[in-house]
Amino acid sequence: MIGCGAISASHLRFLNASTDVDLVAVCDASPSVGRYAVEAFGAPQSFTDAEEMLAKASPEVVHVLTPPATHQALIELALKAGAHVYCEKPITFTAAELEHVQRLARERALRCIEGHNYRFNNQIRKLDSLISSGALGEIHWVGLDLAVPMPDSDLGAPGGALHDYITHASYLALHYLGDRSFDDVRARWALVGDDPGPRYNDLTAVVGAGKACASIRISGSPRPFCFRINLRGTAGGAETDLFQPYLHVEREDRDAPLRPLTDQAANGARLIAASGRNFCEKVLQHSPLHGLERLLGLFYESIATGGPSPVTDGQVMATSRLIDAIVAEASS
Amino acid sequence: MRLFITGAGGFVGSHVARIASDRGHAVVGLVRSNSSAATLRRAAPDAEPILGDLRRPGGWFEALERTDAVIHLVATKAGNVYDQFPGTVIATERLLAEMKRAGVRRLVHISTFSVYDYEAPVSEQVLAEDAPLAQRPLGLTAYTQTKLQQERLVREAAAAGLAVTIIRPGAVWGGGELWDAGLGHVLGPLWLAVGDGVTRKFTYVENCAEAIVLAAERDEAIGQTLNIVDDDAPTQREYARMLKQHGIGVPTGLRVPFAFLRAWVGVLDRVNAKRFAGRARVPDILNPTSLDARFKRLVYPNTRAKAVLGWNPRYGLEEGLERALAQRP
Secondary structure: OEOOOOOHHHHHHHHHHOOOOOOOOEEOOOHHHHHHHHHHHOOOOEEOOHHHHHHHHOOOEEEEOOOHHHHHHHHHHHHHOOOEEEEOOOOOOOHHHHHHHHHHHHHOOOOEEEOOHHHHOHHHHHHHHHHHOOOOOOEEEEEEEEEOOOOOOOOOOOOHHHHHOHHHHHHHHHHHOOOOOOOEEEEEEEOOOOOOOOOOOEEEEEEEEOOEEEEEEEEOOOOOOEEEEEEEEOOEEEEEEOOOOOEEEEEOOOOOOOHHHHHHHHHHHHHHHHHHHHHHHHHOOOOOOHHHHHHHHHHHHHHHHOOOOOOOHHHHHHHHHHHHHHHHHHHO | OEEEEEOOOOHHHHHHHHHHHHOOOEEEEEEOOHHHHHHHHHHOOOOEEEEOOOOOOOHHHHHHOOOOEEEEOOOOOOOOHHHHHHHHHHHHHHHHHHHHHHOOOEEEEEOOHHHEOOOOOOHHHEOOOOOOEOOOHHHOOHHHHHHHHHHHHHHHHHHOOOEEEEEEEOEEEEOOEOOOOOOOEEEOOEEEEEOOOOEOOEEEHHHHHHHHHHHHHOHHHOOOEEEEOOOOOOEHHHHHHHHHHOOOOOOEEEEEOHHHHHHHHHHHHHHHHHHHOOOOOOOHHHOHHHHHHHHOOOEOOOHHHHHHHOOOOOOOHHHHHHHHHHHOO
């Protein structure tokens, strides 16, 4: 594992709990941070140099959890050392950089995936099953509202601090647009506040794909923080929040004229149940990152069985291309 | 002396900078924002503020090269371990590396009473500098964990030859920090007055700041760890009464016997450990070690600090409060 910052705790919890995976080493530029990972999570050894770690620990899989600007170089090091790679978002800053990385992985028959972890959250799975059951009809509107804590630096990324979250919004937008290719992108970004560090920390974008469109809003200023998802289809709508999970469903059904009423009652009951459940989950630290541990499990399983990756190269590339388009449009 | 003070725009740091300036030292103060720089300028007009962050290269590298000693106050107090690690531990790691590069051989490090092991028995209820440090830090608060890691780095640097003094101030009060000096736990309009008849380990900010500057000046302080607590530390009850007498708003007190709360917190802790493998996240007031650290009936002698530093708390409780009120914005 390269990079032992905040997100590493979820990775280390997964690795500690897994009976099929042995953690062989952690690596961080700060010796203290690496030492903390060793003491708190039982990592067997800690390095401050990635090349040395790759040479001495010979991992079969490398988790790249470092600041985004370092990703490409570290992924290439890991792939050249013969390791599969799981990389936190954004895997690279541009689709062109990603193409290079994916080519390198293909040449070596290795897997290299980006952490599209929210796709594996319970709430997303519930929305997915509603869609696949046909309850919502064909999805035409996708709303993604992220009020999130913004980094105080621009991460060295073209989209500034926005690049820390734009990946999550983009892969979920594409997911609910049915992984169709987008044909129109409108975007504007801004810097809210006096600190110039983030460069951009407020984004509004609209992505069109045929009859459907997705709106994306990302900002560090609204409170409380949320990750709201609002879907509207030809037969109904559904709404959830990944940070304060609940599920609100509305459907229209000619054969069941009382459906709006029964849906309202069910929504009320679900909301009450969600309040209690969310409190317990907060206390027990069942965080919105639970999808990450699920994704890691599927990733390791796919490596062991040779089955398809839980996040495909095509999905990662489509996400990267959408981000390129949003950045280009917002910059123009 | 030429002193480099980290966190010089903070509550304690600005007082340290002023007292150091008043005592004839050339002060360079590292601050993270323009507002902190303004605070430092108001407190110590002769001090030179440098904007920067210990985690990043900047003008402070050059400032260290013209420094005789560093007084290190910077720490992050809010958030989880990973929120506090960069501002407390990584910042210290970088500072120590840069001090070595710049050839600075003297450090006064500001630690905390939180690092002590409050589970360990102490004789006669006396907690002094040689009391053991927390042995099982991972179950402790994020602040305690990161301050322990920070102090560990400093001790490693001392073992490698750096001349170090570790200062552990009690609950520092004064200026804008009249209520929050370890008085108890506030729940909305209520003050949970836990063990409010127990003497608190208070130190008035100017007394504490003077001890820190003396530590930088005195060679006898090298290699020492010193607890800083005033002589006439009041009980919570006395302190709250005194604030009220001076017209300071105090939340309505709800007296909670320490033993009663400690017993319940102990039960909760065991349930958490057995039923939830320790995963349940609870407020600090429900963490047994944190509760002990703040409210256990203990005596905190200041004899070593007095002997080593020739320090005597300059301001008593009443006088400190009058000065604090006069300094309030």
